[in-house]
Amino acid sequence: MEKELKKIEKVISNLELNSQAQIQELLKNFLKTHLKKSKIDNFIGDYPTFIEPVYLNVNVKIGDDVLLGPNVYIGKNTEIKNYVEISNSIIFDNALIGENVKLNNCIIGKNTLLNCENINIDNCVLVGNVKTKEDVYRIMYKFK
């Protein structure tokens, strides 16, 4: 799993105009092949809803009324705010997902802070630090 995550991290840190197909394939392959079983016993926070498989790395903070899964990996020290929904996605370490953000089929890079609220995002790579919805659209890399 670690090896595959590193590979994905490398690709999203050097995004090129023609990386779409490669990212789609990497995400699909990771979720299907490397994320078969859940690991949800070590998070900090309230009582979210999990649809397996969901894999939480250490020190993940989860807010109130959150729905995670199916097919979700969340990296170390990442914080998920209230009312968030995530499916078919990889969230790397030290990220922050703002309140009522909905992610499907997304990759969120290491140290990415989505410090905004109420937004639905599909089929995207997001890397950066944003505070508004407009900023999200600015850093968004659509791969589908």
Place this chain on the structure above:
Amino acid sequence: MSEKRKQEIQRIKELESINLARDEIRDLVIDTKKEVEKDNDLLAAQINDELNKRGIKSIDIVGAIGAGKTAILEKITEKLSKKYRILVICGDITTRVDADRIEKHNAETVQINTGRECALNAYHINQVIKNKDLFDFDLIFVENVGNLICPSDFKLGTDKRITVVSITEGEWVIEKHPMLFKMSDIAVINKIDLLERLGTNIDKMIKDACGFNPDIKVITTSAKTGENIDTLIEALEL
């Protein structure tokens, strides 16, 4: 009047004013509730269409904690897994104890941990089926969270609903929970192997279920001994 008593009275006044404020948003609360139920029903109908289109039969099992839902499903999957490719979606507040038990009988499982929610809803089921390769399955069971109240609010889009009660819950259990029996196709009264010892009035339970829903099939079973599990499988009309 003591200072403490004055503070208590002040607190009660504050609480009363909060309740008045709540009355003002009552319409909004009622409208929201109606919308949630309507959306759930629409999604459930869509799920049922999708499964029917692919020729997949689906059955939802509800019942109180400890009634024997998982034990019955273990027996059913054990008998049917040679003939059908089975997916079991298990709902629980936490843990995957039920999914692990059922998986031993050659069925694929998906565990949904609902956290604070007391029942599965159509959105949960939709999230599972839209992310699964449905060509891999002929039969889907949904084992709801152990609860005889909340599941009656949420249709899941399955073909049939089975409500499981057991004689250890007492002969009034059906009489006290009419809603679920009104919307179920089969009522299972489980743990009849304990009948002699407990002396529960099963005739009353059957009469209550049929009284609420004349079309309901009532089957008495023992998941432990396997008694009448075949009758239950026949009633599923697969």
